[in-house]
Amino acid sequence: MTTATAPQHDLPDDLPPRLTRLTFHGPLSEARATAMVRRLAGVQPGSVLDIGCGWGELMLRLLAAVPRAHGVGVDVNAADLERGRRAAGARGLAGRVEFAEESAMGTGRGPADVVLCLGASQALGDDLGPALRELRRLVADGGRVLLGEGFWQRTPTEAELAGMWPGASPSDHHDLATLVDLAVAAGFRPEWIETASLDEWEEFESAYQADTEVWLATNPAHPLATETRARLDTHRAAWLTYRGVLGLAYLTLVPTKA
Numbered sequence: 001m002t003t004a005t006a007p008q009h010d011l012p013d014d015l016p017p018r019l020t021r022l023t024f025h026g027p028l029s030e031a032r033a034t035a036m037v038r039r040l041a042g043v044q045p046g047s048v049l050d051i052g053c054g055w056g057e058l059m060l061r062l063l064a065a066v067p068r069a070h071g072v073g074v075d076v077n078a079a080d081l082e083r084g085r086r087a088a089g090a091r092g093l094a095g096r097v098e099f100a101e102e103s104a105m106g107t108g109r110g111p112a113d114v115v116l117c118l119g120a121s122q123a124l125g126d127d128l129g130p131a132l133r134e135l136r137r138l139v140a141d142g143g144r145v146l147l148g149e150g151f152w153q154r155t156p157t158e159a160e161l162a163g164m165w166p167g168a169s170p171s172d173h174h175d176l177a178t179l180v181d182l183a184v185a186a187g188f189r190p191e192w193i194e195t196a197s198l199d200e201w202e203e204f205e206s207a208y209q210a211d212t213e214v215w216l217a218t219n220p221a222h223p224l225a226t227e228t229r230a231r232l233d234t235h236r237a238a239w240l241t242y243r244g245v246l247g248l249a250y251l252t253l254v255p256t257k258a
């Protein structure tokens with residue numbers, strides 16, 4: 001009797017890569033990031049707080065631009081935080097930044113001169129209104145909040161919603177005007193309103209999967225291949241459904257005085 005033997009894989013050295021092709025964990029071009037850093041550096045912040053920082057690429061660039069500034073990034077993802085610490089060390093910023101593994105929900109951090117919250121308002125709560133009021137609490141008077149937040153570019157159809165993410169609903173996002181109105185109601189004025197372009201989305205979503213797609217193509221018999229293929233296919237189908245429907249707004253917000 002012969003026994004079919006699957007190729008032996010030496011876990012965990014042989015795992016699919018994770019997000020190695022991304023610079024930012026969102027649709028953000030080098031040109032826009034440079035302009036944002038320049039705008040925020042103009043405030044001459046002494047302190048930067050990055051909510052749901054991941055590996056904190058934009059925070060690190062802001063700290064590099066403002067040598068007196070100290071930063072704290074909070075996130076619950078240990079691997080991304082470690083990537084941030086490695087990047088800080090490589091750029092000589094380790095003494096001016098802390099990557100803290102903790103939830104941002106009800107955080108005792110802040111207030112800070114600049115608060116970054118990029119694709120991460122869910123870290124402050126499910127409802128955007130309260131999350132925006134929390135950002136107002138976390139930023140010092142005279143400071144800035146840079147919020148990266150999803151919005152509907154147009155109302156999605158029922159068929160599109162069914163193809164996006166489990167339980168996707170029109171109430172998951174606002175339109176851009178309502179989003180900015182909510183920020184104003186929470187105690188801000190918008191200094192700058194901009195939105196990710198289709199090019200930025202395509203760059204981001206391609207880079208999001210590219211390393212794992214290449215890994216899968218060369219490791220089709222790996223024990224993790226089946227679940228990896230399913231994850232990639234599900235995400236690609238969702239992305240190609242929300243492409244052009246889901247937007248990402250970057251709002252540079254000035255807190256109004258109480």
Ligand SMILES: C[S@@+](CC[C@H](N)C(=O)[O-])C[C@H]1O[C@@H](n2cnc3c(N)ncnc32)[C@H](O)[C@@H]1O
Pocket residue numbers: 024025026051052053054055056057074075076077080102103104105117118119120122123124
């Ligand atoms: C789309 S990523 C954005 C990461 C980063 N802001 C960036 O732009 O590169 C969202 C991040 O929010 C983090 N997050 C989710 N819930 C959180 C919570 N309760 N507290 C802190 N971070 C959280 C996730 O771990 C993830 O790193």
